[in-house]
Amino acid sequence: MVFGAILAGGTGTRMGLDKPKQFLMLGEKPIIIHTVEKFLLCQELDQIFVGVHPDWMIYTEDLLAKYIHTDKKVILVAGGKDRNETIFNIVERIEEMYGESEEHILVTHDSVRPFVTLRMLHDNIEAAKKYGACDTVVAAIDTIVVSEDGEVIKDIPNRKNMFQGQTPQSFNMSMLKKLYYELSIEEKEILTDACKICVVRGVSVKLVRGEISNIKITTVDDMKMAQAML
Amino acid sequence: MLNSVYQLISPKIISIKYQDISFEDEVLVRPDYLALCHADQRYYQGKRDAKVLRKKLPMALIHEGCGTVLYDPTHTFQPGEKVIMIPNVLSTDREDEIFENYRKGSAFLSSGRDGFMREFVNLKPDRLVPYKEIEGKIAAITEFVSVGMHGVNRFSKLAHSYKERIGVWGDGSLAFVVSSILKYRFPASKICVMGKNADKLNQFSFADEIHLIDDLTDGFTVDHAFECAGGEGSAYAIDDIIRFINPQGVVALMGVSEAKVPINTRDILEKGLVFVGCSRSGREDFENAVDFMKDKKIQNRLNSIIYETEPVEKLLDIHRVFSVDMNTNFKTVFQWKI
Numbered sequence: 001m002v003f004g005a006i007l008a009g010g011t012g013t014r015m016g017l018d019k020p021k022q023f024l025m026l027g028e029k030p031i032i033i034h035t036v037e038k039f040l041l042c043q044e045l046d047q048i049f050v051g052v053h054p055d056w057m058i059y060t061e062d063l064l065a066k067y068i069h070t071d072k073k074v075i076l077v078a079g080g081k082d083r084n085e086t087i088f089n090i091v092e093r094i095e096e097m098y099g100e101s102e103e104h105i106l107v108t109h110d111s112v113r114p115f116v117t118l119r120m121l122h123d124n125i126e127a128a129k130k131y132g133a134c135d136t137v138v139a140a141i142d143t144i145v146v147s148e149d150g151e152v153i154k155d156i157p158n159r160k161n162m163f164q165g166q167t168p169q170s171f172n173m174s175m176l177k178k179l180y181y182e183l184s185i186e187e188k189e190i191l192t193d194a195c196k197i198c199v200v201r202g203v204s205v206k207l208v209r210g211e212i213s214n215i216k217i218t219t220v221d222d223m224k225m226a227q228a229m230l
Numbered sequence: 231m232l233n234s235v236y237q238l239i240s241p242k243i244i245s246i247k248y249q250d251i252s253f254e255d256e257v258l259v260r261p262d263y264l265a266l267c268h269a270d271q272r273y274y275q276g277k278r279d280a281k282v283l284r285k286k287l288p289m290a291l292i293h294e295g296c297g298t299v300l301y302d303p304t305h306t307f308q309p310g311e312k313v314i315m316i317p318n319v320l321s322t323d324r325e326d327e328i329f330e331n332y333r334k335g336s337a338f339l340s341s342g343r344d345g346f347m348r349e350f351v352n353l354k355p356d357r358l359v360p361y362k363e364i365e366g367k368i369a370a371i372t373e374f375v376s377v378g379m380h381g382v383n384r385f386s387k388l389a390h391s392y393k394e395r396i397g398v399w400g401d402g403s404l405a406f407v408v409s410s411i412l413k414y415r416f417p418a419s420k421i422c423v424m425g426k427n428a429d430k431l432n433q434f435s436f437a438d439e440i441h442l443i444d445d446l447t448d449g450f451t452v453d454h455a456f457e458c459a460g461g462e463g464s465a466y467a468i469d470d471i472i473r474f475i476n477p478q479g480v481v482a483l484m485g486v487s488e489a490k491v492p493i494n495t496r497d498i499l500e501k502g503l504v505f506v507g508c509s510r511s512g513r514e515d516f517e518n519a520v521d522f523m524k525d526k527k528i529q530n531r532l533n534s535i536i537y538e539t540e541p542v543e544k545l546l547d548i549h550r551v552f553s554v555d556m557n558t559n560f561k562t563v564f565q566w567k568i
Contacts, residue, residue, distance in 0.1 A: 213246065230232075
């Protein structure tokens with residue numbers, strides 16, 4: 001089966017607001033609702049899970065009841081202390097409900113990327129089925145510079161080889177689970193990105209073409225940009 | 231729901247508009263295959279009058295396509311069901327007698343309103359016709375076939391019963407579709423196709439007669455005629471038709487011309503001809519087109535006028551499709567995977 005895991009565990013500290021950014025209004029609906037709607041529209045996803053900070057579970061439940069009126073239900077799962085913990089709380093819930101399977105595919109996505117398209121979701125699912133893991137990216141537009149101390153440049157890699165990571169990131173669920181539970185506590189602290197877990201363990205991660213419009217709304221400027229796009 | 235709409239903002243420039251749409255009483259459809267029409271190409275190339283372009287752009291092009299139902303709050307369709315999209319926006323003005331495509335207040339998607347170049351299309355359930363057993367790339371041109379159906383339907387209501395020879399002027403896609411429908415609806419009639427290009431005429435393998443227009447002589451006659459030439463060919467085609475048609479024949483005008491066309495009214499009066507203008511189509515014509523296209527033989531025939539180009543996966547591919555279409559004799563269709 002194919003599962004959607006929308007990650008909304010953040011508490012919005014970067015915006016300095018009283019509410020996590022995924023709950024801010026974009027047009028006539030909160031950002032997270034736009035994201036959930038697009039996932040619900042994707043026929044290849046069998047079930048959608050949303051990982052939410054425990055303090056915001058009831059609020060999210062109310063929002064879903066207010067805005068989403070489909071037969072397909074969305075299941076809320078309490079988020080963990082970081083991104084991967086939230087993902088694995090969702091994995092646990094999936095296995096409680098549907099059992100373990102080598103075939104399960106997990107499409108993880110930031111709740112604050114509402115401009116995700118059906119094409120990106122489709123390409124993710126296909127790539128995860130074929131390659132086991134994939135990451136959505138766009139070619140880097142700016143030159144990327146490397147600095148280890150934040151003071152001087154150590155290297156300027158060839159821009160042709162540079163991409164900016166977005167989401168969705170999608171995986172064969174049992175493969176990702178195996179890799180994650182093999183990590184030490186220290187590694188778990190550092191490897192906060194699920195694709196990076198695959199990379200450091202030598203698993204190829206297929207690139208899926210994203211879109212520049214698939215922005216992550218994390219700052220006030222991002223929010224202004226998203227509002228201007230509508 | 232956020233939707234991406236691929237709009238032509240000025241000739242050859244396409245930009246994405248993001249739109250938050252509500253859809254309480256509308257079906258959401260993901261386009262599978264789309265087909266280009268001359269009208270789209272004229273907008274894209276900037277060949278419409280500057281005033282028209284100013285008034286109608288920006289807008290998403292394309293009004294021919296089939297898709298898959300994603301979500302239907304009205305429960306008319308099941309998710310996954312294949313449908314043809316009808317681009318008419320209905321008006322109910324004099325609906326008891328006037329066809330939906332001619333009613334005052336009716337609108338048309340891709341003519342002043344966004345066409346089907348969107349991530350998904352939201353339409354009322356009565357703007358969708360379900361289909362099965364038709365290959366997607368052929369189903370894509372159903373709107374085009376329905377226009378032919380509409381022309382033939384209007385003709386059959388007006389024409390006298392002497393239909394031994396029906397003439398079709400034109401050797402392009404419209405002439406091909408109209409001739410195919412005529413052959414199917416009037417099997418006892420001889421379908422005669424007149425064109426300028428021998429190669430294109432040879433494609434009309436099912437026609438009873440094909441003629442180069444320059445070879446027509448005074449003895450040639452038809453009982454009724456369809457003008458499917460359009461453009462600069464319209465005037466010549468209409469002149470020929472008036473010359474060769476038998477008295478009281480019906481002439482269906484179906485080709486679009488940007489310029490005004492002079493017509494020999496003296497001979498129209500003398501022969502008592504009936505001229506009927508036909509454009510676009512309505513739901514009934516779409517349903518008739520789907521019925522017609524269920525026949526595998528018809529699908530094979532239509533396949534011969536379809537050129538399927540590579541799928542559209544990103545914005546730049548849209549420009550490629552329009553460029554490919556400039557060098558294609560018949561219909562350009564493509565998968566919409568953007």
